[in-house]
Amino acid sequence: MQEYDVIIIGSGLGGLLCANILAEEGYKICVLEKNQQIGGNLQTFVRDRVIFDTGVHYLGGLGEGENLNRFFNYFGIMDKLKLEKMDENGFDIVTFEDDNIEYPYAQGYENFIRVLSAKFPAEKEAIKKYCEKIQSVCSRFPLYNLQNGESYNSDSELLQTNAKDFIASLTKNEKLQNVLAGTNLLYAGIGERTPFYIHALVVNSYILSAWRMVDGGSQIAKLLAKNIRKYGGEILKRHEVKQLKFEGDEICSAELTNGKSVKGKLFISNAHPLTTLELLEKGKVRKSYYTRFKSLENSVSAFSLYLVFKKNKVKYERRNYYHFKRNDVWSVTNYKENEWPLNYGAFMVSTSKANDFAEGMAVLTYMKFDEVKQWANTCSTVSQPYFRGEDYEDFKRIKSELLIDELEKKFPGIRENIKAYYTSTPLSYRDYIATPEGSMYGIVKDCFDPLKTMVPARTKVKNLFFTGQNLHFHGVLGVTVSAFVTCSEILGLNYLLDKIKAKETQGK
Numbered sequence: 001m002q003e004y005d006v007i008i009i010g011s012g013l014g015g016l017l018c019a020n021i022l023a024e025e026g027y028k029i030c031v032l033e034k035n036q037q038i039g040g041n042l043q044t045f046v047r048d049r050v051i052f053d054t055g056v057h058y059l060g061g062l063g064e065g066e067n068l069n070r071f072f073n074y075f076g077i078m079d080k081l082k083l084e085k086m087d088e089n090g091f092d093i094v095t096f097e098d099d100n101i102e103y104p105y106a107q108g109y110e111n112f113i114r115v116l117s118a119k120f121p122a123e124k125e126a127i128k129k130y131c132e133k134i135q136s137v138c139s140r141f142p143l144y145n146l147q148n149g150e151s152y153n154s155d156s157e158l159l160q161t162n163a164k165d166f167i168a169s170l171t172k173n174e175k176l177q178n179v180l181a182g183t184n185l186l187y188a189g190i191g192e193r194t195p196f197y198i199h200a201l202v203v204n205s206y207i208l209s210a211w212r213m214v215d216g217g218s219q220i221a222k223l224l225a226k227n228i229r230k231y232g233g234e235i236l237k238r239h240e241v242k243q244l245k246f247e248g249d250e251i252c253s254a255e256l257t258n259g260k261s262v263k264g265k266l267f268i269s270n271a272h273p274l275t276t277l278e279l280l281e282k283g284k285v286r287k288s289y290y291t292r293f294k295s296l297e298n299s300v301s302a303f304s305l306y307l308v309f310k311k312n313k314v315k316y317e318r319r320n321y322y323h324f325k326r327n328d329v330w331s332v333t334n335y336k337e338n339e340w341p342l343n344y345g346a347f348m349v350s351t352s353k354a355n356d357f358a359e360g361m362a363v364l365t366y367m368k369f370d371e372v373k374q375w376a377n378t379c380s381t382v383s384q385p386y387f388r389g390e391d392y393e394d395f396k397r398i399k400s401e402l403l404i405d406e407l408e409k410k411f412p413g414i415r416e417n418i419k420a421y422y423t424s425t426p427l428s429y430r431d432y433i434a435t436p437e438g439s440m441y442g443i444v445k446d447c448f449d450p451l452k453t454m455v456p457a458r459t460k461v462k463n464l465f466f467t468g469q470n471l472h473f474h475g476v477l478g479v480t481v482s483a484f485v486t487c488s489e490i491l492g493l494n495y496l497l498d499k500i501k502a503k504e505t506q507g508k
């Protein structure tokens with residue numbers, strides 16, 4: 001049987017990036033993906049000829065010299081991506097039901113301060129301080145800035161500052177506090193727990209520059225896959241890992257649900273840490289290690305509504321909307337069922353079929369797994385379709401109508417411009433991505449116990465590493481940083497950073 005140098009479990013962004021880095025370095029790589037489509041949360045699907053993103057709706061930090069641009073340049077994909085820059089003076093718009101004013105986030109810090117201060121003329125200093133703090137926090141994460149440096153793990157002030165409290169300390173103006181935290185759907189913010197550094201790392205990249213992926217985010221996965229194959233790596237779709245088998249203290253092979261077995265020297269798991277530990281042969285790691293991951297809370301899941309618009313009816317906008325029913329953006333993850341939905345993010349579909357009108361829109365809101373618990377023992381994906389029942393179809397219909405009612409309040413007339421709609425629930429996210437209870441972003445980061453909620457790339461099994469959104473932080477940028485953290489365990493961080501710099505110099 002062929003033996004690979006590195007077997008990667010899962011072809012989410014983290015898995016593909018690690019495969020790319022290591023394959024380029026000459027390692028013999030095999031990526032095992034359970035789904036029919038690679039990419040994890042980068043997967044797209046088509047309905048009524050409209051391409052919808054399942055997970056990633058927009059990216060930050062892709063401007064010249066910015067962090068994600070530099071990382072993507074290293075992978076040689078930056079100049080191949082089909083991107084559309086979002087509205088410079090308002091890429092994200094925060095709105096509230098009881099307030100007709102739209103609060104825009106503009107691109108570039110000076111512009112951000114200028115545009116938001118126009119809505120809060122008495123608060124310019126607070127907005128400035130907020131921007132300074134974001135930038136100073138981001139400067140303390142070396143790899144985020146493609147540098148090697150001191151670990152921030154011992155910096156308790158940095159890790160324990162609470163996002164809600166910090167923002168409240170800047171201004172007494174509650175509306176401004178809510179506006180500054182108004183895109184917290186991007187990290188499923190929890191008032192009492194979310195650290196400010198998570199807010200800063202995510203929001204900073206979008207303030208630098210915000211981009212939509214034209215025709216969907218799967219282009220990132222496809223470009224990375226092309227590279228991996230060019231370097232001799234293999235990606236096997238519909239290859240679900242069922243168990244990781246050991247020889248002594250090390251993993252020697254991945255056993256698949258299709259009956260095959262793949263041998264390897266090193267293993268990197270892009271699956272959720274708990275999902276990964278459940279794949280290990282029994283008794284190979286201490287129970288306390290498993291219990292540690294079992295005890296960590298995962299972020300809430302989501303309900304997505306994908307709207308197909310009637311032709312030439314809804315004007316296309318290069319901006320997203322983050323809307324809230326109440327003037328309290330920090331309390332929405334823990335909603336009561338009878339008040340759902342308390343908020344949503346609305347993201348228009350960007351298409352290369354240039355047009356002034358939108359083809360479709362993805363509307364995202366939180367949904368707790370409990371709401372779909374009665375269908376928890378069903379599983380349905382494209383490769384293994386299963387009809388969960390009429391009651392499930394009714395559930396999705398009722399929820400969709402409630403969400404459309406909310407949209408109609410903000411965008412009057414939208415209902416009559418909908419040609420068709422499609423949905424995904426926490427069950428879809430669970431079945432496609434294999435995160436516990438369909439969690440959107442994985443393990444909840446907690447300012448009260450920051451180190452407990454940080455996952456190192458090294459595991460208690462010598463030849464098994466983690467990668468992906470559970471390591472440092474989630475999102476395309478966070479996962480990219482995590483892939484470098486994981487690969488640095490194998491190649492060394494300075495070596496990798498030198499490679500990035502060498503490619504930058506070559507490119508000049």
Ligand SMILES: Cc1cc2nc3c(=O)[nH]c(=O)nc-3n(C[C@H](O)[C@H](O)[C@H](O)COP(=O)(O)OP(=O)(O)OC[C@H]3O[C@@H](n4cnc5c(N)ncnc54)[C@H](O)[C@@H]3O)c2cc1C
Binds near residue numbers: 014275433440468479
């Ligand atoms: C609704 C939603 C909206 C989002 N919007 C944005 C956004 O606008 N911008 C942004 O930057 N980020 C966004 N994110 C976050 C971002 O999509 C994720 O953080 C990121 O894509 C996660 O990548 P990952 O590498 O951790 O892998 P994942 O995407 O989690 O993929 C894991 C992969 O592992 C595979 N796998 C699991 N178990 C097995 C097994 N046993 N055998 C084989 N394969 C297995 C899965 O099938 C999957 O392909 C969003 C996420 C969600 C859910």
